[in-house]
Amino acid sequence: xxxxxxxxxxxxxxxxxxxxxxxxxxxxxxxxxxxxxxxxxxxxxxxxxxxxxxxxxxxxxxxxxxxxxxxxxxxxxxxxxxxxxxxxxxxxxxxxxxxxxxxxxxxxxxxxxxxxxxxxxxxxxxxxxxxxxxxxxxxxxxxxxxxxxxxxxxxxxxxxxxxxxxxxxxxxxxxxxxxxxxxxxxxxxxxxxxxxxxxxxxxxxxxxxxxxxxxxxxxxxxxxxxxxxxxxxxxxxxxxxxxxxxxxxxxxxxxxxxxxxxxxxxxxxxxxxxxxxxxxxxxxxxxxxxxxxxxxxxxxxxxxxxxxxxxxxxxxxxxxxxxxxxxxxxxxxxxxxxxxxxxxxxxxxxxxxxxxxxxxxxxxxxxxxxxxxxxxxxxxxxxxxxxxxxxxxxxxxxxxxxxxxxxxxxxxxxxxxx
Amino acid sequence: xxxxxxxxxxxxxxxxxxxxxxxxxxxxxxxxxxxxxxxxxxxxxxxxxxxxxxxxxxxxxxxxxxxxxxxxxxxxxxxxxxxxxxxxxxxxxxxxxxxxxxxxxxxxxxxxxxxxxxxxxxxxxxxxxxxxxxxxxxxxxxxxxxxxxxxxxxxxxxxxxxxxxxxxxxxxxxxxxxxxxxxxxxxxxxxxxxxxxxxxxxxxxxxxxxxxxxxxxxxxxxxxxxxxxxxxxxxxxxxxxxxxxxxxxxxxxxxxxxxxxxxxxxxxxxxxxxxxxxxxxxxxxxxxxxxxxxxxxxxxxxxxxxxxxxxxxxxxx
Numbered sequence: 001x002x003x004x005x006x007x008x009x010x011x012x013x014x015x016x017x018x019x020x021x022x023x024x025x026x027x028x029x030x031x032x033x034x035x036x037x038x039x040x041x042x043x044x045x046x047x048x049x050x051x052x053x054x055x056x057x058x059x060x061x062x063x064x065x066x067x068x069x070x071x072x073x074x075x076x077x078x079x080x081x082x083x084x085x086x087x088x089x090x091x092x093x094x095x096x097x098x099x100x101x102x103x104x105x106x107x108x109x110x111x112x113x114x115x116x117x118x119x120x121x122x123x124x125x126x127x128x129x130x131x132x133x134x135x136x137x138x139x140x141x142x143x144x145x146x147x148x149x150x151x152x153x154x155x156x157x158x159x160x161x162x163x164x165x166x167x168x169x170x171x172x173x174x175x176x177x178x179x180x181x182x183x184x185x186x187x188x189x190x191x192x193x194x195x196x197x198x199x200x201x202x203x204x205x206x207x208x209x210x211x212x213x214x215x216x217x218x219x220x221x222x223x224x225x226x227x228x229x230x231x232x233x234x235x236x237x238x239x240x241x242x243x244x245x246x247x248x249x250x251x252x253x254x255x256x257x258x259x260x261x262x263x264x265x266x267x268x269x270x271x272x273x274x275x276x277x278x279x280x281x282x283x284x285x286x287x288x289x290x291x292x293x294x295x296x297x298x299x300x301x302x303x304x305x306x307x308x309x310x311x312x313x314x315x316x317x318x319x320x321x322x323x324x325x326x327x328x329x330x331x332x333x334x335x336x337x338x339x340x341x342x343x344x345x346x347x348x349x350x351x352x353x354x355x356x357x358x359x360x361x362x363x364x365x366x367x368x369x370x371x372x373x374x375x376x377x378x379x380x381x382x383x384x385x386x387x388x389x390x391x392x393x394x395x396x397x398x399x400x401x402x403x404x405x406x407x408x409x410x411x412x413x414x415x416x417x418x
Numbered sequence: 419x420x421x422x423x424x425x426x427x428x429x430x431x432x433x434x435x436x437x438x439x440x441x442x443x444x445x446x447x448x449x450x451x452x453x454x455x456x457x458x459x460x461x462x463x464x465x466x467x468x469x470x471x472x473x474x475x476x477x478x479x480x481x482x483x484x485x486x487x488x489x490x491x492x493x494x495x496x497x498x499x500x501x502x503x504x505x506x507x508x509x510x511x512x513x514x515x516x517x518x519x520x521x522x523x524x525x526x527x528x529x530x531x532x533x534x535x536x537x538x539x540x541x542x543x544x545x546x547x548x549x550x551x552x553x554x555x556x557x558x559x560x561x562x563x564x565x566x567x568x569x570x571x572x573x574x575x576x577x578x579x580x581x582x583x584x585x586x587x588x589x590x591x592x593x594x595x596x597x598x599x600x601x602x603x604x605x606x607x608x609x610x611x612x613x614x615x616x617x618x619x620x621x622x623x624x625x626x627x628x629x630x631x632x633x634x635x636x637x638x639x640x641x642x643x644x645x646x647x648x649x650x651x652x653x654x655x656x657x658x659x660x661x662x663x664x665x666x667x668x669x670x671x672x673x674x675x676x677x678x679x680x681x682x683x684x685x686x687x688x689x690x691x692x693x694x695x696x697x698x699x700x701x702x703x704x705x706x707x708x709x710x711x712x713x714x715x716x717x718x719x720x721x722x723x724x725x726x727x728x729x730x731x732x733x734x735x
Contacts, residue, residue: 382505384685412700
């Protein structure tokens with residue numbers, strides 16, 4: 001294990017030394033980007049480099065390696081100049097004093113009020129802002145309008161509550177021929193926070209307190225949500241791959257036309273229309289157990305690493321101004337489905353699928369858990385959140401699973417709260 | 419360390435006191451530094467790649483060592499926490515269970531395979547190659563391959579079974595414990611039985627043909643020849659295969675990380691997997707180091723028992 005850590009540290013050290021020597025001309029800045037956003041950021045960097053003498057070099061990092069690699073690079077004293085991170089990690093790196101305070105820059109932007117509120121909330125630590133939104137996305141539901149019609153449901157009207165989804169799902173499952181009413185990715189923590197937590201938020205509840213320091217697992221909203229899922233599971237309305245699914249098959253399963261409602265994200269619209277144009281579908285925000293809507297504000301935040309030179313910082317912030325321009329926002333919308341600014345809908349969506357607007361509209365109500373230990377609480381395969389969902393939806397002992405999760409959450413929080 | 423070419427009289431002349439001449443039968447100590455030079459490369463490797471990392475693991479295990487943030491000396495706190503870590507003990511227990519089952523399965527498959535291909539037939543070479551082929555695939559690649567083969571929606575196994583009309587709906591072995599463990603063992607046997615077969619084959623081929631022939635002439639049956647002659651004479655290669663299989667099974671990681679991903683309900687988390695989770699999911703490098711050290715102690719204990727068996731010569735027992 002130690003060997004792996006040292007190999008990792010040595011590797012990132014070597015990588016950053018190479019990068020550091022390449023950026024010796026003071027106007028070259030390096031930017032680490034998680035792979036899923038790599039193509040868009042590379043495109044933006046290319047546009048920027050074509051028009052400027054300064055140069056942005058994008059390095060792609062696999063999503064699940066971003067925290068260990070960036071952590072090792074910071075510990076080794078050779079971090080990149082900037083990073084485009086999953087927004088959920090901002091509190092972790094800000095609290096560990098790895099990021100540069102850019103409060104003044106952010107607040108003085110004319111488009112400050114148009115930055116996704118959840119991105120700014122996550123980037124804020126002790127009243128200072130450490131990042132600005134790069135690429136947002138939001139979780140939504142997609143439903144197959146053909147199946148809705150066949151099951152005698154109104155395809156023009158999205159289900160208004162989770163209990164309605166459960167009722168619809170059972171009707172769709174009754175169509176037979178291996179058709180299932182509902183699909184959610186139940187064996188991946190990062191999918192579950194994206195698609196499951198919005199049910200709770202829609203009902204005004206949350207699994208963590210506002211400051212992320214205490215756990216509030218046992219709420220009526222949670223129990224109602226779980227009851228609706230169990231109802232579907234008991235009726236056989238949940239696609240059998242849901243339980244062990246890690247996301248690999250979700251889109252394909254929905255595209256096969258045999259899934260009624262899929263818990264998914266805003267990127268699904270452009271993905272389905274380009275790869276599976278035959279699927280008839282509509283999208284809607286994620287409802288709470290008895291009504292209300294919410295969404296997980298996901299995506300990436302651009303952060304500046306602590307201690308970089310003033311010139312490099314200037315170039316990076318100049319790059320932010322560049323990609324926030326209306327022209328580049330249209331490019332971002334085309335590539336990833338949603339603009340970083342919330343005041344450009346008319347420009348950004350003019351020539352794209354209108355279904356993208358559903359996620360855009362819900363972004364103002366969207367939330368993200370503010371936490372210092374996202375991986376340990378939510379993402380880890382042995383983590384308390386994954387055990388909670390698997391235990392309460394597929395297990396026999398709901399009370400026991402809730403009690404254990406509350407204890408496990410508390411134990412981890414007590415250790416990791418800064 | 420006797421060098422037959424080293425000139426004994428020179429050494430005597432240099433170091434001996436004239437009053438006590440050494441008996442000439444005892445060759446003098448060869449130049450010590452030469453031995454050191456010969457050993458130096460492996461000493462460098464052992465020090466650099468084993469002893470220093472081992473020392474650092476121990477050092478780290480005495481600290482609260484997060485990936486980000488400050489390192490704090492905590493003494494034996496990590497070890498105290500280990501003692502109450504149910505997840506760790508469960509994963510150690512699971513690893514032992516897996517080791518027993520998979521080693522038995524591999525031996526049960528590899529020994530017959532070795533007996534089958536130990537024939538002076540021309541085709542035997544072809545079959546040896548076929549059985550050995552999966553061994554050359556990396557464990558990670560093989561696991562990824564099987565992950566997709568086992569996929570209930572688009573995997574080959576599900577399609578074949580349904581196509582043949584054997585099952586109505588796709589089997590989902592990864593959703594309950596025993597089927598999940600079963601397919602993992604199946605995959606590991608497919609992947610590694612060929613290697614064990616080769617080890618056993620070398621043992622088989624080292625058995626002198628005249629011993630077997632003598633037994634035949636004495637009228638020993640096939641089974642008693644196997645039990646009384648083949649098995650005892652290939653004892654060392656059997657033990658070697660056992661040691662190698664047990665050690666690699668105790669360190670199993672890839673197949674559980676990739677195929678079952680620890681599921682269902684955390685039941686297939688091996689010991690190395692739990693070290694990985696502590697270090698790279700929870701970012702508790704100090705705690706991970708303490709777990710690594712405990713696993714090392716367990717492994718050394720198991721291996722030394724096995725090596726003690728290996729050291730006994732067959733003629734002594």
